[in-house]
Amino acid sequence: MKALSSFILFLFVFSFSCLIFAADYEKYLENDKMVIFFPEDEKYDVGELLKKSEQFHDIEIVKSYFIPSPKLQIISFNKAISWEQKEEIFSSVNLAGDVMHLPYLKNNEGFWLGILPDIFVSVNSEAERNSLILNMGKQGWEFEPVNHLPKNVYKFSNRQSSGKEILDLAISLNNDADYLWAEPGYFFFPDVHDVxxxxxxxxxxxxxxxxxxxxxxxxxxxxxxxxxxxxxxxxxxxxxxxxxxxxxxxxxxxxxxxxxxxxxxxxxxxxxxxxxxxxxxxxxxxxxxxxxxxxxxxxxxxxxxxxxxxxxxxxxxxxxxxxxxxxxxxxxxxxxxxxxxxxxxxxxxxxxxxxxxxxxxxxxxxxxxxxxxxxxxxxxxxxxxxxxxxxxxxxxxxxxxxxxxxxxxxxxxxxxxxxxxxxxxxxxxxxxxxxxxxxxxxxxxxxxxxxxxxxxxxxxxxxxxxxxxxxxxxxxxxxxxxxxxxxxxxxxxxxxxxxxxxxxxxDKIEGCxxxxxxxxxxxxxxxxxxxxxxxxxxxxxxDFEGISSVNNSVKNHYLRIYPNPVRKSIHFNHNFNHPVKLTIYNINGQFVYDKIFTILPNKINIDEILSSGFYILKLTSDRESITKKIIVQ
Missing domain, CATH: 3.40.50.200 (Peptidase S8/S53 domain)
Incomplete structure (x- = not known):
């Protein structure tokens, strides 16, 4: 099981459907964790600085770790701390101006995500790009050109905004009829599946x-x-x-x-x-x-x-x-x-x-x-x-x-x-x-x-x-x-x-x-x-000739046999899901195999039934019959 591809992916997803929390997002704020965002040229242990704050005397850091890109520090505390307390503690230590404290959110099932200082906005056409950039610029958000984004999606960054301001703006933009959608950055845990x-x-x-x-x-x-x-x-x-x-x-x-x-x-x-x-x-x-x-x-x-x-x-x-x-x-x-x-x-x-x-x-x-x-x-x-x-x-x-x-x-x-x-x-x-x-x-x-x-x-x-x-x-x-x-x-x-x-x-596997x-x-x-x-x-x-236009209520039945020539067993590929009769004739027209199946299996063994030679296989139901030639080696 060492290589079982079922594990949890810590996904920093720079997308977030902004109707998520709307006016009541504050009830999802996670109070025993803190996310610190660093600019590219900064990185130091904020947790150690927080310990020196007078307002931190009864709080312990259980664990903290760094994310290399984007530069983040995630800190877990021994007790719940309100957003306002976090703001006070964060502002009481001497940090560079672009270092940010961001929200952590958790749902009732215990799954959490965190907000990041970026917003993605989708517009109807490239012609609306300039007005969007102007509008975001007036609110302090800088347009950040990014390769390999979907068409007419644009990224904006603001390293001075507070965490709640990011959410509030994203919600406002998402509700604005001038834009298709808007999402701030967030992170959470998805699943990834491990001759x-x-x-x-x-x-x-x-x-x-x-x-x-x-x-x-x-x-x-x-x-x-x-x-x-x-x-x-x-x-x-x-x-x-x-x-x-x-x-x-x-x-x-x-x-x-x-x-x-x-x-x-x-x-x-x-x-x-x-x-x-x-x-x-x-x-x-x-x-x-x-x-x-x-x-x-x-x-x-x-x-x-x-x-x-x-x-x-x-x-x-x-x-x-x-x-x-x-x-x-x-x-x-x-x-x-x-x-x-x-x-x-x-x-x-x-x-x-x-x-x-x-x-x-x-x-x-x-x-x-x-x-x-x-x-x-x-x-x-x-x-x-x-x-x-x-x-x-x-x-x-x-x-x-x-x-x-x-x-x-x-x-x-x-x-x-x-x-x-x-x-x-x-x-x-x-x-x-x-x-x-x-x-x-x-x-x-x-x-x-x-x-x-x-x-x-x-x-x-x-x-x-x-x-x-x-x-x-x-x-x-x-x-x-x-x-x-x-x-x-x-x-x-x-x-x-x-x-x-x-x-x-x-192949239609049995039991389904x-x-x-x-x-x-x-x-x-x-x-x-x-x-x-x-x-x-x-x-x-x-030999593909196109997707069948037959209505889904009508079943075109097919039967394929492989390999052909066959050896010890005949493999079937078919879409029959009702009783059928399978009959095999030798070259002289004599029955050598005759059996009724409720559901035709994907394989029958023939090594004790058929000797080498040429045979005719016929599949018959109450609706139709299909005939195939087979060679047994």
Whole structure:
């Protein structure tokens, strides 16, 4: 469980829906913490200065820690202190003029966020930019040009304003009909979800599951049909996958040749390389290996889209906080990372992070800055065809978290090596559960996935690889790799068409009621449209003729057989959810297999039924019949 990608991200989100607290925000003020904001050229221990204040004699500092960028000190006290008391204590010590004391807010569930001295404002058009800048300037707010913001969104800073003045102005601007929305900066805790000659490939059950002990004693065929898919394509170097994460070890020998370009959205100028302070910094490197690790190079593992290029987008890093090692980011980091990725040619973006609803409960809506970036990427990416956006759904057994639940994104749940929805009861024995519900779209393997690690002793292990990367973070990376393969064989597909192909070719795992029909295929709330099938998806992409216009109430049934020629078992990809009769005839027209299924399984074993030769397979229901030719080797 060391590499389980389910952890709390300390997200400094420079966005805040300003109707949040309106007139009553003061009741959410957190009284046992203080946030200190430093200008770029300042940093010292404010906590030590506070101790010298005469008004601080009965107050103790429990813990304090620094954030390097932006420069912050977060101080926790042993008792509640009113905002007015904090103001008095803060003003009683000799601090530089630009050092600020900012509000901390907490909801009834105990989740908190803090306000920062920046406001983002969205206007209808660029023509309104100048009047906005003039208006904000009159109130002491300086326009701060920033690259990679969504269109017609502008950032303003004021290092002299008090914390409450920031909130009051943001609320006023958000209620002003002249602007689309306005948000101040804030921080809180979202969720982030953690046969070639490659020597570790035999453990990569998600690509080819043989049910071995090394693969967790799973079910044969409970995989993405990766080896079959590679007979069609291993990827195209013109297709780029951006990994918006903690950064990627771009010097890793199993990744470096597929590295296209990088970007450090956190301002560290690392070109997408991760920090190397904590083992958790390997999160992005592990996700990248699932997608883009080089195949047939005699080392390590093989990525699903191993001939595609990847883009390393560092949008968070890890800190040692009041509650342990947690990731830290800003919404501006995420927003600029997404904007940079699509503007620089990303065809697919993998996002293994979400925000739990208990944080969003403080807001009347979703963080607008990240929403705007996602909307822009999904609409304008790939010259208007749309960048494909994959998100992990979360690892808590809840409904999928934002932003995986948005219509423009693909929410991915996890499956086990035994072809089950990942839960504490699945065969792997790990005590976590993928998020599922009305907005889940697809599922993919997400348990004990072998992949790349940061080199040396800096990552999850003391080597260059980890054998147990877990979580819907891993599942999202698997699905992203399949998405890259789809575009490799048909780069003219739109983002909507890529999703449609994934949904209509997914394997229907047993134990799920696929009685709902949407997006071209049957669907269930636990696994979405089923487990991704890379091989069937590539076959569909090659001959794709467009999204079916058939009404959702009418089910176009299909049956695909793979591999063909078949060996020990026949695998089915289908969307039948009612009783069917399966009949197999030999070349002489004689029955050799005849059985009625309430629900047709995804696989039947034939090694003791059929000998080598040519056969006709017929599937019959009360509505229709489908006939297929098969060859048994």
């Amino acid at each position: 070639p000659d490659d020597p570790i490939f035999f453990r990569q059950w998600h690509i080819e599951n043989e049910g071995t002990a090394a693969q967790g004693n799973g079910v044969v065929g409970a995989d993405i049909s990766g080896l079959d898919a590679w007979t069609v394509s291993k990827g195209n170097p013109d297709i780029k996958v951006a990994i918006v994460d903690s950064g990627v070890d771009t010097l890793h020998p199993d990744l470096s040749a597929n590295f296209y370009m990088g970007f450090d959205a956190t301002g560290g100028n690392s070109n997408g390389f991760p920090n190397q302070n904590y083992s958790q910094d390997a999160h992005g490197t592990a996700a990248t290996g699932i997608i883009s690790a080089i195949a047939d190079n005699g080392i390590g593992v093989a990525g699903i889209a191993n001939e595609c290029k990847f883009m390393a987008v560092k949008s968070f890093y890890y800190i040692d906080s009041l509650i342990g090692i947690i990731p830290f980011a800003t919404s501006e980091y995420f927003s600029s990372g997404l904007i940079w990725a699509y503007q620089n040619g990303a065809d697919v973006i993998n996002n293994s992070w979400t925000i739990p609803p208990l944080f969003l409960a403080l807001l009347p809506g979703n963080p607008a800055l990240i929403d705007a970036a996602l909307e822009e990427a999904s609409t304008n990416g790939r010259n208007g065809k749309g960048t494909v956006l994959f998100f992990s759904s979360g690892n808590d057994g809840d409904p999928p978290y934002w932003p995986s639940d948005l219509e423009m994104t693909i929410a991915v749940n996890a499956t086990s090596m035994c072809d089950e929805r990942k839960s504490p009861d699945s065969c792997d024995g790990e005590n976590w559960e993928g998020n599922y519900g009305e907005t889940i779209n697809i599922s993919a393997p997400g348990v004990r996935i072998p992949t790349t690690d940061m080199q040396g002793t800096k990552g999850y292990t003391n080597g260059n690889y980890t054998l147990s990367y877990n979580g819907t973070s891993a599942a999202s990376a698997v699905a992203s790799g399949v998405g890259a393969l789809i575009l490799s064989v048909n780069p003219d597909l739109t983002a909507e068409e890529v999703a449609y192909i994934l949904y209509t070719t997914a 009621d696929y009685s709902t029909y949407k997006n071209g295929s049957t669907w269930c709330p636990e696994l979405g449209h089923g487990r991704v099938n890379a091989y069937q998806a590539l076959l569909s992409a090659q």
